[in-house]
Amino acid sequence: MSIVSRIAYLIGTVLIAHSGYSSYEFNQFIKSSSSTLELPLDIKLEAIAGLILFVIGSLIAVISPHQYTLLENDPIYTAIPQNDSALFKPIKMNKATVELEKLGAGPFEQIENKAAFIDILKKRREFDEWVMSKE
Amino acid sequence: MSKETKDRLLRVHSSGLYNNLSPEQALSLYHENKNFLNIATSNLLLAQDSQKDIYDLTELQFYLALITKNDTEAKMMLGRLTDKFGGYKKSQRIAVLRSVYIEATGSQPKNYQEASKFLESVPQFGKKINVIRRRTYLASKLNNIDANEYIKDLTSYLEVKPSDNESWYELSEVYLKLGNYTKSIYCLEQILLCVPFAYNIYYKLGAVYQSYAYKILYDFSDSNNANKRENFNYNQATIDKFFNFFNLSLKHFLKSVELCESYYKGWSGIFILTKPLKFKNKNLVSKFSEKNEQYSKLNILASQKLKEIIKKNWTSEENKKLIEKVLTSE
Known part of the structure; x- marks a missing residue:
């Protein structure tokens, strides 16, 4: 406050x-x-x-709550443009998506990630290799 | 444990990001989600408050546990979901999760077969969309099945559910691997019919058009056995075709940055595309220089924007390194 x-x-x-x-x-x-x-x-x-x-x-x-980036844990605060209230989100799409991209995943990310086609064995192999390389 | 953490984990689940994590990221997310679920499920009040979120995170934990090789925990998560929503006969989502579990933990050569057999044993198999989709994927992994078979399976699935964007994307990648650019482009355009503002799809379209354009040049020089592609005398039809796809590629990259100002991939595409051509062919260069002014302006703008993205911290550290590479590339 x-x-x-x-x-x-x-x-x-x-x-x-x-x-x-x-x-x-x-x-x-x-x-x-x-x-x-x-x-x-x-x-x-x-x-x-x-x-x-x-x-x-x-x-x-009222302060807009801060959000965390999806993968790195450092908090980033929602962008506050100058002479503008923090409460309002930008209207134009090209500005509004900037914040989402900054957080780590755009609104249409799920199409690209294709979680339904997850190759679980490959993921597990990669994990194994990573553990081996660390030891 | 805060609302912010929950939102973040839920976003990882809904965006399907767990399919694209590095092992290190997967492990740290696994621990974080585990702690969160432990607290949330022991706190009854909170658990009642947002049941759906808790079960979404349980599903996320199932995948993360499988990726990080904590099979017993994955089984436990699957058990929790089964208790809540009934077995695989009732819920196709559970059936898919179970098949993933069988696939991941089964003995190595047979596991695909076992998982796909399990999915076929689901009652009314033909009517369950998600089950069919997962089976299509499993079939592609079985021995003796080539890409054509997979394409057939995917297209017949997409005939049943033409609004499944993930499957269109998968189909387009299969076509791209086979070098069938036109069909790959068609699949991506199908996605845009459903989600006309998906800027990452516009970027992907631009990238496919770009490779298509260069493939035309490559094919021409290849068929004429040229040693140095840069000096080869392309005929006019080839050059026209090249620039047609070149401009289409640029158009789609531009659309992607129109929809998202900080989309570094789109800007990188523009930056690389509008660099002066390396080819020494006269016709090609003269055609390029017709619009030279426009291209060089775009090139400068793209490099400015990329620098701005780095300066304003609009993307992660990893991506910043990629941008640096693009900016310094020859």
């Missing part, structure tokens, strides 16, 4: 609480004086401003 979102949360909470207390006090006053006054505009505005700040704060606080 960034410092901006914390400040926005704090101010938003204070504003909402303050407007709530103000409207309570105003209600007490109305009860005792039995007048027909409406809730003053500044209390309403304060509550709305507090809500907006609170929403902005929580939107900023």
Whole structure:
């Protein structure tokens, strides 16, 4: 959570609480004086401003989760282009596929890999050879 | 154990990457998946939360265990799946897994036969698509069966299920091995009918067109017994044919990078294709230089993009080394 979102949360909470207390006090006053006054505009505005700040704060606080590349274990964070929110994925396909390629497998990788035609004996032989070469 | 790890392992399963791992990668993934499954299956709450994922990972573990020669564990995974989904008579996926197990652990010369016999014993064998597909593959491995037989089997399978892209790809590779370029291209185009944005298939098409183009030159010089192919006098028809396929190849490489900006294979293809021709034949060179400006522009762009891919870390370290090789190749 960034410092901006914390400040926005704090101010938003204070504003909402303050407007709530103000409207309570105003209600007490109305009860005792039995007048027909409406809730003053500044209390309403304060509550709305507090809500907006609170929403902005929580939107900023969201960080897209980081992903791991498929084969090497180092985490790579989803690409954040400049002047752009990390929450949104690129619309154009040539940009959107960049991230998937970076992670290690494109969206159409399964056609190339042909797992249904796996040559299990060859794989086991390769593994044997690798173990032998290590010893 | 986190959601990220699970997503990653599931992606390995769904993309079929376990068929293309080096032994070292297979071993490390095997240990990781094993640990993950141990924790996930002991944690009942989580297991109920995502049953399907757990069984997908169990299937992945079955393959990884077989690759890394942990046969008892593979058997255990198969047992778990059988307990959940019923035996091979009920589920064709289980039948395929079992045949893979028989194939991997059986005694060496007979195992293909045993596995294919097992698949034939599955009730209503003719109606089960996955079982037929695996049997087709096993038949190709049996003795005395040549590529033509395999092609026949694959085409009859594809007539039943024409939307099976993996099988089209396999068929195209078989044709490519036989040198039948036109049919190989046809198979790849069939895949594009189903998935028109598959940029790796566009790249593959480009590569096949490229080899086809050079094969035309080769065949011509070969039939005329030339010693030096570079200096040979090709006739006009051959040159036209060569450039037809040359341009088609370039077109498909370009399409692949249009769909994925960081597809290093596509950029490498463009880079190599648009390099100045090595041939000294006058007609060939003059035809090439008609579009020389366009080609050299593309060549520069491709090398820039390849360098950018390295700089921005858009691909793995292994692929980066490959790119370096392409860039420094003569």
